[in-house]
Amino acid sequence: MKTWNVAVLGATGAVGQQMLKVLSERNIPLGTVKALASASSAGKKVYCGEREIIVEETREDSFKNMDFVLGAVSNAMAQKFRPAIVKSGAVFIDNSSAFRLDADVPLVIPQINGEDAFKHNGVIANPNCSTIVTLMAISGIARIAVIQEMVACTYQAVSGAGREGIVELETQMRQEYNGEEKTHSVFPCQILSNAIPFIGSELDNDYTTEEMKMQNEGRKIMHLPELKVCCTCVRIPVIRSHSISVQLKLDKDVSLDDVKSAIKNAPGCVLAEDIDGRDYPTPLDVSDQDLVYVGRVRRDLINGDRGVCLWCCGDQIRKGAATNAVEILELLIK
Amino acid sequence: MKTWNVAVLGATGAVGQQMLKVLSERNIPLGTVKALASASSAGKKVYCGEREIIVEETREDSFKNMDFVLGAVSNAMAQKFRPAIVKSGAVFIDNSSAFRLDADVPLVIPQINGEDAFKHNGVIANPNCSTIVTLMAISGIARIAVIQEMVACTYQAVSGAGREGIVELETQMRQEYNGEEKTHSVFPCQILSNAIPFIGSELDNDYTTEEMKMQNEGRKIMHLPELKVCCTCVRIPVIRSHSISVQLKLDKDVSLDDVKSAIKNAPGCVLAEDIDGRDYPTPLDVSDQDLVYVGRVRRDLINGDRGVCLWCCGDQIRKGAATNAVEILELLIK
Numbered sequence: 001m002k003t004w005n006v007a008v009l010g011a012t013g014a015v016g017q018q019m020l021k022v023l024s025e026r027n028i029p030l031g032t033v034k035a036l037a038s039a040s041s042a043g044k045k046v047y048c049g050e051r052e053i054i055v056e057e058t059r060e061d062s063f064k065n066m067d068f069v070l071g072a073v074s075n076a077m078a079q080k081f082r083p084a085i086v087k088s089g090a091v092f093i094d095n096s097s098a099f100r101l102d103a104d105v106p107l108v109i110p111q112i113n114g115e116d117a118f119k120h121n122g123v124i125a126n127p128n129c130s131t132i133v134t135l136m137a138i139s140g141i142a143r144i145a146v147i148q149e150m151v152a153c154t155y156q157a158v159s160g161a162g163r164e165g166i167v168e169l170e171t172q173m174r175q176e177y178n179g180e181e182k183t184h185s186v187f188p189c190q191i192l193s194n195a196i197p198f199i200g201s202e203l204d205n206d207y208t209t210e211e212m213k214m215q216n217e218g219r220k221i222m223h224l225p226e227l228k229v230c231c232t233c234v235r236i237p238v239i240r241s242h243s244i245s246v247q248l249k250l251d252k253d254v255s256l257d258d259v260k261s262a263i264k265n266a267p268g269c270v271l272a273e274d275i276d277g278r279d280y281p282t283p284l285d286v287s288d289q290d291l292v293y294v295g296r297v298r299r300d301l302i303n304g305d306r307g308v309c310l311w312c313c314g315d316q317i318r319k320g321a322a323t324n325a326v327e328i329l330e331l332l333i334k
Numbered sequence: 335m336k337t338w339n340v341a342v343l344g345a346t347g348a349v350g351q352q353m354l355k356v357l358s359e360r361n362i363p364l365g366t367v368k369a370l371a372s373a374s375s376a377g378k379k380v381y382c383g384e385r386e387i388i389v390e391e392t393r394e395d396s397f398k399n400m401d402f403v404l405g406a407v408s409n410a411m412a413q414k415f416r417p418a419i420v421k422s423g424a425v426f427i428d429n430s431s432a433f434r435l436d437a438d439v440p441l442v443i444p445q446i447n448g449e450d451a452f453k454h455n456g457v458i459a460n461p462n463c464s465t466i467v468t469l470m471a472i473s474g475i476a477r478i479a480v481i482q483e484m485v486a487c488t489y490q491a492v493s494g495a496g497r498e499g500i501v502e503l504e505t506q507m508r509q510e511y512n513g514e515e516k517t518h519s520v521f522p523c524q525i526l527s528n529a530i531p532f533i534g535s536e537l538d539n540d541y542t543t544e545e546m547k548m549q550n551e552g553r554k555i556m557h558l559p560e561l562k563v564c565c566t567c568v569r570i571p572v573i574r575s576h577s578i579s580v581q582l583k584l585d586k587d588v589s590l591d592d593v594k595s596a597i598k599n600a601p602g603c604v605l606a607e608d609i610d611g612r613d614y615p616t617p618l619d620v621s622d623q624d625l626v627y628v629g630r631v632r633r634d635l636i637n638g639d640r641g642v643c644l645w646c647c648g649d650q651i652r653k654g655a656a657t658n659a660v661e662i663l664e665l666l667i668k
Contacts, residue, residue: 149636153487153579155529155568177511189610194618195489195570195577197630197645206590206632215635230635230643232579234489236529236570243529245487245566256540276523284528296531298540301549301564302483309564311531 003031004333005065007090009081010072011035011046011055014163015095018322019070024049026326028333036062063088068332070325071095086122091332093124093325097209100125100217107220110327111267112139117331124328127221128213129320130154130233134244135221136292136319137312140266141259142222146251152214152231152244156199157283159240159316161186169237187235196235208233241283242320243313253305256297263294263310268319270294281313289315290323337365338667341400341424343415344407345369345380345389348497349429352656353404358383360660362667370396397422402666404659405429420456425666427458427659431543434459434551441554444661445601446473451665458662461555462547463654464488464567468578469555470626470653471646474600475593476556480585486548486565486578490533491617493574493650495520503571521569530569542567575617576654577647587639590631597628597644602653604628615647623649624657 006023010016016037023030024047035046036058044055056062058081063069069085071078071094078096085092099105106116107125109132117124127135134152141147158165164186172182172192182190188198200209215229263271272281272295280295292314300307314320340357344350350371357364358381369380370392378389390396392415397403403419405412405428412430419426433439440450441459443466451458461469468486475481492499498520506516506526516524522532534543549563597605606615606629614629626648634641648654 151485151581151636153566155489155570173507173511177507188612189616190618193571193573194616195572196616197577197579197614198612205635206630207635228636230581230641232487232630232643232645234577234579234645236489237527237572238529239527243531243568245531245568247485247564278522278532280531282523282528282530284524296540296566301539301541302485302562307564309566311566311568 001029003029004067005032006030006329007034007036007063007066007069008072009036009058009069010077012037012041012044013072014159014166014317015321016072017046018317019072019325020046020048020053022318022322022326024051026330028330032065034062034066060084063090066090068093068329070329072321082123091120091124092122093126093328095126095321095325097128097213099123100127101220107217108328109135109221109324110331111136113221113223114331117328126321126325126328127217128210129160129316130156130210130242130244131214131217132320132324133242133292133312133314134214134246135218136269136314137244137294137310138246138248140262140269141248141308144258144262145254147222147224147227147248148251149249150218150227150229151247152229154231154233155236155238155243155283156233157238157240157242157316158191158235160199160235160242166239169239191235191237193237197232199233199235238283239287240315240317241287241313242316243283243311246310246312247300248308249303250306250308254308256299259308260297263297268292271297280311283313286313287315288318290319292319335363337363338401339366339399340364340402340404340663341368341370341397343370343392343403343405344411346371346375346378347406348493348500348651349655350406351380352651353406353659354380354382354387356652356656356660358385360664362664366399368396368400394418397424400424402427402663404663406655416457425454425458426456427460427662429460429655429659431462431547433457434461435554441551442662443469443555443658444665445470447555447557448665451662460655460659460662461551462544463494463650464490464544464576464578465548465551466654466658467576467626467646467648468548468580469552470603470648471578471628471644472580472582474596474603475582475642478592478596479588481556481558481561481582482585483583484552484561484563485581486563488565488567489570489572489577489617490567491572491574491576491650492525492569494533494569494576500573503573525569525571527571531566533567533569572617573621574649574651575621575647576650577617577645580644580646581634582642583637584640584642588642590633593642594631597631602626605631614645617647620647621649622652624653626653
């Protein structure tokens with residue numbers, strides 16, 4: 001039986017470790033699984049299911065004989081190793097934002113534009129985490145009407161800043177409990193008991209890089225070059241699942257029943273109907289799950305029958321990053 | 335010198351205690367200050383500045399000789415005692431939502447529609463807390479253009495559910511720290527490390543009572559009967575300040591410079607320009623303050639020059655409730 005050799009680049013981070021976990025959960029015939037990271041992490045142990053893997057320092061020749069490289073590193077590191085990966089013949093499925101808008105790099109959510117994955121030139125980009133959760137939630141609606149405008153306000157987990165983000169929130173909880181002064185270095189100020197309306201860096205149009213991803217990546221993934229998105233990205237003290245409040249303006253009237261059916265029929269998507277008696281999800285409900293949950297589906301009070309509002313939640317580390325990358329890999333080996 | 339006798343109805347709750355505190359901070363010539371609550375709280379001590387006040391059980395005759403009664407009780411209690419208060423001749427400034435939309439009850443934010451307060455028939459209503467913070471933030475803009483549409487997503491503190499809400503979050507923090515199972519009774523599920531997109535009860539249009547307040551109260555306070563508001567109210571694990579992400583559509587083009595000047599010139603409102611190097615506020619920054627802070631002012635990417643987006647934060651217990659009520663009282667005695 002054909003087996004697949006997979007390297008995870010950045011294997012000691014929150015997303016990298018989750019990639020190894022998701023790889024082990026799927027029915028993928030795995031050959032060699034390599035865990036690559038910086039020199040300082042070399043020698044550490046990580047796990048792919050029951051396989052114990054010793055982390056190796058990433059070198060130019062680390063990708064030899066690999067079929068896939070799953071990237072969970074910074075833009076700079078992704079750019080640095082891209083040539084070596086492509087030269088090795090492996091397909092680079094990269095979670096950084098370095099190549100997402102490049103014309104020759106497909107940007108893929110398998111449930112939405114899986115066919116794009118096959119047009120790659122050695123690199124496939126994994127979208128931004130909030131963008132994945134949001135687009136999954138509206139993917140069913142996009143099949144019954146053209147989405148023209150979207151207003152999105154995010155409620156993003158600290159895991160979006162990696163393992164360090166989670167550690168910073170947990171440290172502040174401990175400091176609070178012990179009456180100590182709160183320290184911060186990952187986020188611009190204390191995140192415990194707070195909400196920070198600024199993620200990434202600021203662009204000339206006063207939006208943040210994180211906010212513009214929703215429009216730029218949304219247009220590319222959904223094949224909607226005219227889509228207008230007005231986004232506000234906010235970090236809140238939640239560990240690992242993102243939530244998004246979404247208002248959509250469609251090109252035609254659509255009944256709420258049709259909207260709900262479309263959400264139910266969308267692969268990877270769940271219409272929340274009874275979560276402990278609630279008909280809406282919370283980030284805690286969806287943590288450590290691959291599905292995106294949708295609730296609070298209702299008529300938009302501004303755009304009438306062409307408008308829909310909803311609330312969605314998805315695990316940032318899983319579907320927002322690791323799972324989506326592994327699903328792209330699965331698409332290609334099918 | 336004329337002095338004013340004031341009773342606080344619900345004096346042991348989070349808002350009631352804050353009303354007593356704010357009363358003591360202002361230059362109001364106070365005569366008798368009464369602290370009224372349920373029988374079970376009678377005999378407790380509360381403070382109005384350095385005055386120690388023994389809490390009395392509320393009775394029909396508790397309001398005799400009072401000039402003002404500040405209400406911080408449930409709708410049912412406000413309705414129960416309204417006749418006795420009005421009969422006593424005191425002006426009832428009520429923080430419940432029981433009378434807010436009544437045609438003969440002014441609904442007042444002094445910085446916006448102070449003149450309405452003088453048309454009372456014994457009762458003046460204090461608006462919803464998120465509504466106060468949001469309208470304060472956009473009050474300057476409303477002076478330079480007509481606001482036609484607003485999309486608002488809230489990030490609401492647990493104090494909106496009163497002292498019990500704060501206690502529930504603090505208890506869950508302790509339970510988390512001690513590895514115990516989290517318990518909840520105030521909120522529909524765990525609020526620690528979570529976000530709950532449901533506040534109040536659900537109406538026929540699938541919106542919550544809390545969400546519709548933004549449109550219904552906004553129309554009345556701003557004298558904009560046609561204003562369309564599409565609101566999503568979300569509880570997050572923040573102690574006492576609300577934040578709101580706002581998108582506005584105006585009746586005409588307005589430059590961002592004019593918008594920023596308008597915010598700066600709005601009484602009670604601050605354009606955040608340098609809070610520890612940040613040009614946006616967070617709920618922690620504004621806690622225990624009376625001012626509403628605004629940041630992230632930018633062009634709306636959907637409505638172009640007629641559109642504005644912003645982020646605002648205000649203390650829920652102070653300006654969102656107690657301070658606004660005391661400011662109404664001050665208007666009337668000036």
